[in-house]
Amino acid sequence: xxxxxxxxxxxxxxxxxxxxxxxxxxxxxxxxxxxxxxxxxxxxxxxxxxxxxxxxxxxxxxxxxxxxxxxxxxxxxxxxxxxxxxxxxxxxxxxxxxxxxxxxxxxxxxxxxxxxxxxxxxxxxxxxxxxxxxxxxxxxxxxxxxxxxxxxxxxxxxxx
Numbered sequence: 001x002x003x004x005x006x007x008x009x010x011x012x013x014x015x016x017x018x019x020x021x022x023x024x025x026x027x028x029x030x031x032x033x034x035x036x037x038x039x040x041x042x043x044x045x046x047x048x049x050x051x052x053x054x055x056x057x058x059x060x061x062x063x064x065x066x067x068x069x070x071x072x073x074x075x076x077x078x079x080x081x082x083x084x085x086x087x088x089x090x091x092x093x094x095x096x097x098x099x100x101x102x103x104x105x106x107x108x109x110x111x112x113x114x115x116x117x118x119x120x121x122x123x124x125x126x127x128x129x130x131x132x133x134x135x136x137x138x139x140x141x142x143x144x145x146x147x148x149x150x151x152x153x154x155x156x157x158x159x160x
Contacts, residue, residue, distance in 0.1 A: 017102055024087055025095040033087040037080050093141030103136045 027036060052058040061069045090098040110129060113119045121129065 014102070021090065021095055021099050024090040024098070027087070029091055033084040034080075036087060037083045040083070041080060097139055097141040100136050100139055103132055107133065
């Protein structure tokens with residue numbers, strides 16, 4: 001049913017965010033973050049254009065700027081700046097520290113829901129949230145001299 005579709009989306013999001021963070025760590029470091037984000041946005045739009053046509057969901061902004069157009073512009077600017085800052089964060093602090101952004105987004109979402117929508121959390125949920133905050137606090141950025149390397153153990157046959 002419809003609930004299954006949402007469950008698959010919820011499960012896909014962490015996987016896609018993990019792939020996103022891994023790709024951010026492997027990009028050439030000499031490229032400007034805003035250049036990379038701009039190219040990514042343009043290529044993303046090209047990939048989504050056929051889907052928008054196929055589902056009859058293509059929206060062309062009106063020349064007279066109204067509320068919807070402002071929302072599109074503000075979301076585009078804020079997302080672009082956020083992604084460029086995330087690229088710089090990965091470059092300077094490493095992927096593990098930068099991956100904590102997902103936790104900070106969750107914490108911010110919960111805080112906004114409580115402040116703006118008046119939602120209340122149970123004691124157990126507040127305790128879990130406190131554990132997440134402690135976990136985020138314990139993760140440290142990598143040192144500037146550290147490199148991202150995968151280390152595999154070496155095995156030797158007996159008697160070598």
